[in-house]
């Protein structure tokens with residue numbers, strides 16, 4: 001049985017649904033984990049800058065076949081949608097000529113486009129009416145379609161205006177190329193990945209036109225489950241959609257490499273989510289060892305250790321994200337890669353020696369006896385202090401963190417669901433990537449199947 005989200009799944013915050021557990025978390029019994037609401041993604045900007053590397057881009061001008069759906073995109077989660085479909089030939093978005101960027105007059109000193117509300121873009125096709133946010137890579141505006149396809153007129157879209165710098169421009173082209181591949185792989189729009197409509201250039205800035213969505217999951221948790229998380233049924237429905245997205249990525253051999261609540265957007269009703277920001281995505285064959293790939297809290301151990309990685313790195317990030325949705329707390333809030341490893345071992349136990357042997361940075365973190373060389377900041381002097389730590393068993397496993405002390409008060413069905421959620425998380429968070437659950441397996445896991 002598949003889990004189709006209904007508005008009722010999302011209507012209750014956890015406080016109403018499970019007061020005892022919510023209280024536990026509110027009082028800090030959920031552990032010493034930091035609240036997801038306190039996390040400011042902009043703090044990770046410096047690492048982000050290092051992650052987005054110059055990427056090879058191939059955008060061909062060939063035509064490709066695009067299947068057009070004529071029904072409601074929000075009906076995605078229902079299996080019995082009826083639709084009229086037609087196939088049309090569409091020219092691939094041609095890459096605007098690459099600019100050797102000197103900042104254009106419309107950009108600020110960092111190359112961000114200076115947004116003017118009411119401004120028309122792409123020869124009057126779109127009119128900007130609000131600003132949606134600024135990332136490391138672009139600013140995003142909401143605009144209305146004024147002309148073009150008559151079926152589209154009046155529709156709202158989100159336009160990502162890429163910073164006017166050569167490396168960003170190239171990364172934008174690569175993102176568009178990957179999004180087009182994903183769109184072709186999912187003609188019926190059932191796999192929960194944001195749709196790229198088209199792209200154009202505006203005053204030297206590459207502009208990507210996306211379907212318009214609403215808040216991201218970090219804001220959803222802040223609003224509906226601050227410090228306590230969302231109810232388990234909402235988490236289940238979101239998890240189902242995320243694993244569908246990952247199944248498409250896996251099928252096309254693409255790694256997202258930046259999955260976190262900020263990069264998952266929902267529709268107005270919060271019933272449907274889409275995985276966004278493919279700006280760090282790449283083909284699975286592009287797996288150079290780089291210890292800053294993925295935002296730190298969601299970064300898999302193989303990346304930190306310098307072990308060759310593959311699409312299972314996204315499963316780890318989904319595990320961290322689902323935990324956060326349910327508890328309102330960040331699972332591994334490490335201040336450094338070193339601390340991240342320590343937190344992971346506290347939850348899951350020690351790494352197997354085979355994995356450490358394969359790791360490029362194995363001797364940075366472990367001594368020849370296998371002890372972990374933990375580095376922390378001395379509270380008095382502010383200097384780094386190194387301490388050898390021998391980890392044998394996990395000190396607080398997922399069950400201890402997630403099951404409320406008042407679990408006896410939970411209804412049987414609730415209890416069962418929570419246990420299967422913990423089992424799924426445990427499998428997403430296998431330290432060894434080869435042992436991590438695959439999207440296909442996750443989709444038939446009892447937590448998702450219900």
Ligand SMILES: Nc1ncnc2c1ncn2[C@@H]1O[C@H](COP(=O)(O)OP(=O)(O)OP(=O)(O)O)[C@@H](O)[C@H]1O
Pocket residue numbers: 048132133134135136137138139140158160194210211212213214216262263265276277278279
């Ligand atoms: N399709 C969309 N619909 C609505 N809002 C969107 C859409 N795409 C992006 N946004 C908003 O713009 C913000 C920035 O988008 P995005 O993460 O794609 O940009 P970025 O520059 O690559 O960011 P980052 O620095 O996180 O990598 C998002 O957090 C979201 O709030």
